[in-house]
Amino acid sequence: MRDVVIIGVGQTRVEEHWGKSLRHMAHDAVMAAMKDAGIETADALYVGNMLSGELGGQEHVGALVADFIGLRGIEAMKVEAACASGAAALRVGMFAVASGIHDVVMVCGVEKMTDAVGDEVTSGLATAADQEYEVSQGISFVGLNALLMRRYMHQFDVKHEHFAGFAVNAHKNGANNPNAMFQSPIKAETYLRASMIADPINLMDSSPVCDGAACVILAPADGYRARAKAHILASAVATDSLAIHDRRDPLTLDAVALSSQKAYAQARITPTDVDLFEVHDAFTIMAALSLEAAGFAPRGRGVCMAVDNEIGIEGRLPISTMGGLKSRGHPVGATGVYQIVEVVAQLTGQAGKNQVQGARIGMAQNIGGSGATVITHILGGV
Amino acid sequence: MSIPRNWRTRQQRYSLKAEVCNTCNKHIFPPRDVCPHCAAEKQSWTNLSGQGEVFSYTTMYNAPAGFEEYAPYTMALVKLAEGPMVTAQLTDVDAQDVKIGMPVEMVTRKLSQEGEEGQILYGYKFRPMLREAA
CATH class of the missing domain: 3.40.47.10 (Thiolase/Chalcone synthase)
Known part of the structure; x- marks a missing residue:
């Protein structure tokens, strides 16, 4: 190789x-x-x-x-x-x-x-889920994530407002990215007032079409x-059931854990070595679940990272550094490549106001469906 | 859903026809060729009680194509008494009355209709349990 x-x-x-x-x-x-x-x-x-x-x-x-x-x-x-x-x-x-x-x-x-x-796009996105046993029942892709978020809030005693920091962070970073769809910051109140799509998921929990x-x-x-601008230190794929109802535990993204662990082993690093993480924040709940399964937060505590000193540009683990799926946007099949372009920008010192100082190792994780395909890449600076 | 696809899955959607793994004895729904728990290939047919409880739920305001006329409606993950979980609509209940852990039972209802002259798709939905399990 x-x-x-x-x-x-x-x-x-x-x-x-x-x-x-x-x-x-x-x-x-x-x-x-x-x-x-x-x-x-x-x-x-x-x-x-x-x-x-x-x-x-x-x-x-x-x-x-x-x-x-x-x-x-x-x-x-x-x-x-x-x-x-x-x-x-x-x-x-x-x-x-x-x-x-x-x-x-x-x-x-x-x-x-x-x-x-709208409804054609909704149906198109739902082709990532199980057509015969999820989609035929009337669920949408947003709806599937709402089922996860509701259960998470119930099981770990979390309120909806606790997720606001993910959307606020994404928009703050997107505001400095000329290639982002949304280039204006939002306040936590904007998040709380956003219109409902599939409760508890509102417009500000969700990435745009x-x-x-x-x-x-x-x-x-x-x-x-x-x-060379960057080295590919790791590339790892893992899979899980298409349907959430078939998972070992719906609130544990097993494929995120497996894909991340394989990638850490390939790159010979541990999660603490990661300088920035382009997380698949298609929905705020996916950010929380990904941070947990990838080893950055204990189970049920991923949402506690939704604060500036954790995930901000100068935080412990900067995420969505150019706006993430929420603010840069989520043109679904293109997102995984945008993440890599953004990690390269960070590793080459080209990230402008959003530059993570001294970034040497960047991770990008791209998720298919509600967690059925998870692809992790770890890049190293030259 | 195409007519053959509808026909192929009818026993699952009308009566929750399921399997029991001959090796690990776990219930499997929907039926599979390989047990998801132990990877054995031999299963026996069984029927599920249709009883379970709400694991999670959401109200759909933006429905996918084919379901617009029913919005808003409530979807749930239902944990069945025998172990498997299913994704299904809740019926005969107001959205604000749904709670996680609520006992529910399966009923057969119309899921969707493909236009005025298209086929009508029937399947399982779940309603609050009318009587306690025997």
Whole structure:
């Protein structure tokens, strides 16, 4: 196995891109990354995407994007693992470079959600859950997370307002990220007054529907060391049942624990070595459950980390440092690649006002469904 | 849901038809080819009592496509007496009266209808228990 480094990154702003199609957004992100890496072609392109077929009637986006960016002929394919599609595409890119099959590989996460109307998007997102035994009963993806949050509040005697700090932190960081969907801070009162989607989950617990594309360029460390922006120290995937009702314990994200432990072992680190964590905060409850299962908080105490001196930029473990899924936005299949672009920014001192001082090790975790696929990457600075 | 898919899962949705693992004796719902508890491959058919309690619940204000006309409605995770958990709607109860731990029992109800001329999907919902378990 060869060590793999990241030599270029690119992203579009996350927003409602009414004027751009999936292929245009992918083009913008890939071109930015190629320029950043100083390359004009690559051996392969892996596209992370979840909903192109469901919402746009367009599958086969590997070849589509390869052709559209002027690289007709190269190897290209789509990689899908629900909301973890972006990180899954990165992992496939890693396989290709680490194995020696390819040298320079492009990984692009792209999602176009706003071409569809609300209930179509709701149904599309629900394809990450068990169609026959969850979705057919009338539950949505938000609803599934609401079931987890309600039980968490009951079992650990937590109030809804205790989760506010996750949303406040995300928006505070997003305010300094020119590529974030929401670039304005919110107050705890804004969180408490937000309209209900599926109680107890309100609008401020939940990441937005949006469009975006991000890209990273991978290469072997040998031969590209001088151009490396970050090393991939670990890449680990774990799975759990699609349905929450089939889990060993619905309030323990077993796949987060397994994926994190595998990643720590690969990188030869412990959780205390992590300088920043791009957590999959699609909902505030997922942030709390992830922090627990990844080893940063005891069971039932993840929500206690939702305060500035824990998760803020200068806190014990900065999370969602560029806004996270809540404020940067969650263009589902692209999110995992945005997380990597943001970790690279932190490790190269390019994070501006949100720079975590002295950041050497950054972790990104991308979750598919309500915890059925969990992909953890740990990056190290050069 | 396609007609064959509806037909294939009818016994589960109409009568909670389940399995017992021949190796570890745990109940399995919905049926699987491999026991999720011990990975054994042999199971026997059984029926569940349909009784259980609310493990968690939520009220759906933004319903997925096909369920808009029913919103708002209450969804729950129901822990069945025999062990398995299911995701299902609660019925015959006001949302504000639902509590975690509340005893419930299965009833067969209309889940959704695919347009004026489409098939009607029936399945299990749960209502507050009318009588204590014998």
